[in-house]
Amino acid sequence: MLAGPLPGIYDPTGPRKLLFAFFAAMADRAGEHLRVDAGGLDTAARKGKHGGRPPVITDDMLHTVLRRRASGESVEQIQPDLILPTGNRKGHNPSVASIYRALAEHAKREA
Known part of the structure; x- marks a missing residue:
């Protein structure tokens, strides 16, 4: 929103301050979720477990x-x-x- 096609047009201190806060919180939570998932994938790989579908051709x-x-x-x-x-x-x-x-x-x- 701040770095997209309309930078500088949206003022987070205006009447839509709550909406901006909501999007900022969701973006922060999404980044946290990705870090947790990446750590889980690394742990699974160390245990020899790799995700994905099994190969079609045996x-x-x-x-x-x-x-x-x-x-x-x-x-x-x-x-x-x-x-x-x-x-x-x-x-x-x-x-x-x-x-x-x-x-x-x-x-x-x-x-």
Whole structure:
């Protein structure tokens, strides 16, 4: 509000002083909340717990994709043979984009 597109136009001593105080208190509380969350994430990481969703492509699936790609098959040819073992789409095929993403992450880890 003070550094946005209208700096200097809003006077916090005017009739909207209560609204300004409310926004200032909420901004202070939000910053406090972020610091608490960051500390919790660091603590969880030290305990070996990392958040986020589990990967769609399992290590076994990735191994299959790598082996078949080495023999000359394309991702589009491999995708129909892969079956998701868990999650909401259990029993379905993973998307081609998920396979490419897993391949890119594997290449980054190998580099």
